[in-house]
Amino acid sequence: MGAADDINALIDEQLGLVSLAQLRTHQASESALRWRLGRSWRMAMPGVLQTFTGPLDERRQLLAAALYAGPEAALTGSGALTWYGLPSCARDPRLWFVTPRRCGERSFGRVAVRRSVLVDPQVRSDLCLRISSPARAAIDTARRSRHRTGSMRSSSTRCSAGS
Secondary structure, eight states, rough: OOOHHHHHHHHHHHHHEEHHHHHHHHHHHHHHHHHHTTTEEEEEEEEEEESSOOOOHHHHHHHHHHHOTTTTOOEEEHHHHHEEEEOOSOOOOSSSEEEETTTTOOOOOTTEEEEEEEOOTTTTEEETTEEEEHHHHHHHHHHHHHHHHHHHHHHHHHHHHHH
């Protein structure tokens, strides 16, 4: 299997999405990339390409966010709880990712990547998406909810009333 076949297999596996870093790893040429970007490919997020036209569905938005966040980042917070099928009182439109302390923080649109010294030993994987454990996701959701509301109590009261 050649480099082009490897890239195509990766793109198929990731539902038509690929990061520039992945393309560089597979030694894709800059001229081929420019040619495709001018025609059928487009930027889904900084450093993330979609190899088809049209909008990203919800699943592909999540995968594009994971590719943007990087290979060591894990989805956390209410986005991870939703992935597990667990209800979350905190309706946060942002997709929060945690990454090792040595990696940089960044944001784009509704995606936020934050550093953490706490390593989750129970991260799960789904394609290029890494998902924090339900326990870590719940703690991060509560922490962010507390920062938005000012206290844990007001957050739990709001959840009880809305359930």
